[in-house]
Amino acid sequence: MGKPTNKTLMSPKLMQSLRSAPFIAPFIILVFLFYLVPVLLTAVLSGTGMDFTMRFNFVGLKNFARILSDSVLPQILHNTLVYVFFTCLLNVGFGFILALLTTYFIKNENIGLFFRTLWLLPRMTPPVIYALLWLWFLDPTEKGMLNVIVGAFGRPPQNWILNNPMPTVILANGLIGVSLGMVIFSSAIKSIPDELYKAAMIDGAGDFKIIRHIILPLVKWPLMFLTVWQILSLITSYEYIMLITDGGPLFNSEVLSLYSYHKAFSNLEFGYGAALAVILVLIGILVTTFMLKVFGFDRMMDPSRLNA
């Protein structure tokens, strides 16, 4: 390329940016249209008292003042915390264990693949069907599958969902989310060079030590990525909760995103629902910033030390 001559009016940096513009523009437009605009629209809506008449009547911060006096909100925030923490633990933790089992412990490629495919099945099932399967499985009558099983041991039928709404939604969400972690961890574990294991074994390390000192440090970045990703998507996800318990009984499994949906679309209080959604967005931003700081996101972008 050579040095810039006097004829070039633009600096090389600007030229570079301009050249890359056609490549990055479609993504910027997509992000703008489908991420930024909805957030902005929600923010605008949250300043209105829009109800079933769907009129934009601006009420300032009244909705946010109402949120502060909403008596069910403490319970809902508590539910959200419990739901996100335990589901994420299940998604990431169990995903890691599955990846270990199917890649590190089962060395046969085909058998590992078979089990991983099995765990992917719920992902291929439409959400409504997946939720229905849970409802049938946990049906409170003696014909419910789990009740048939406990019935075989002479136990009376239980009302599983009613008595354990939070564990139910955590399990249902956790078991479907586990496949993503499994796939990512599997590929991360597979990319660890064999020599490292061999060297460790020569030094007398057992499985536990290999996992603790070799695998875990080397899957740190996928672990970080998945944790942040899962937390963010869990904060805003509610479809399985809606389909399985609809937040009930009472507000026992209602999380913030579902509450926002219920206020907006069941009570037709669109303004108030949008205000709740804005709180959700703020929580999401805060959590992400915090998590990226804790894990040291900057260092993830450094060149891999493994292949250096």
Add this chain to the structure above:
Amino acid sequence: MKKALNLFFIFLLVLGMTIVGFASEEYETVIIRVSSKGSAADVARGQNLVRAAEELNRWLAQKNDKRRVKVEHIHDSSGTDDNETNRRFFLAWHSGHAEDIIALPHSNVALYAEGNYALPLDELIKTSEFGSLLEGIYDNLWEAAKYKGRIYAVPQDAEARVLFYRKDVLAQMGWREQEIADLAEKIREGQFTLEDMIALGKQAQEQKLVDWGFYHRPTNGPAFTMILRAFGGEVYNAEADKIVLDKKALTKALAFFRRITQEEKITPEGMTIMEWRNLHQVWVEGDVLFWLGGTWHWGEYQQVPYYSTLGELTEDYMFANMGYALFPAVEQGGRPVTLTNPFVYMINSKTKHPDLAFALVALASQPEYNALHAVNSGHMVISPDAAEQPLYKENAFFKSVAYMLEYTMTQPNTPRWNNFTTALYKAVQAVELGQQTPEEAVGWMEEQLKHDLGDQLLILE
């Protein structure tokens, strides 16, 4: 050659003109979209409009009107709650895609009127040639179709909530045939009270004749308001146009729900999360003594196979094994109650053909249409003329429930009504699950409704 070509062109010209001429004789097909909801047995709510279109088209032909109506009808029998239906309609309305006519319970009229979704009908009723077809409709049903003094809907049917009971179980408990036959009358006179119902349910359970003594509906619905009213509860102040929170009556009503589930245990504590299908099956198979349902279930059980071995029930089977009465008085000598939540037709305010939509609704309100729907679906008719239709008049079931109209009430037409019923339903759920005492649940309702309704709420201590 040139002549032949000219002739050919003339031929083409004439042919073309003939085709155009024929085309101008063609009719303009107007599509009127209709949606209705209810059980599978309620499909005539919309199908009556499909039939009315034939009558309307004959009339249009006579009047040399070039328009011909085709009704496209969708019936939702999936048990979707009104909130969801309304949300769909409102969003579709704003994008100009909502159906022309919708059949819904009257408790939605205020929402549709206040949001300008429904066409005000006063003018059309006066000026349309079809307006006179609506003249015979009962006044109390017209009241249910009004909001702030204007008519926004046309009554479609009415019903009564009834307390069903198993005659076969009572017989097994040693009741004589005459005693069983007199039960409905004793309830009507206030001699058989709610306390007696609880005691009888408990007794049947203890004798292992049934699994449960009493079932009520699992989802939110007017039955809970009816029970609150039975305990003397006020729910609406028409003068101030405010929803009323009557704390004393609410505490009593919620204490009833707590008693049946937590103390007497005649109702499962998870009643509010039971599946409808499961509920109906338990009832038709005789495993519960009392079931607070509605007249429409009489039609539903004959058309939907809930019974695992018998399938759809015959009316004879039902008469032999099931009785029905008003909801019993709370105290000896008190007044029993029932509540009607009439369905109405509303016309989309944005419809391109208000005259045709109105004509369809008016035609479908004629006695022969209305009686057919009523008999097939277990609903009551909307006019004295329809009640005189042989099909309806000679129907033993309707004869036996006609007296209930004297004891009936409706819900108020106010746009925020849904907030009240949702809070009441949640409170019932809380006490039934044993998570709150009646007093705590009333306190919670007060907090919620103050939060939701602000100064639109009137609190009676």
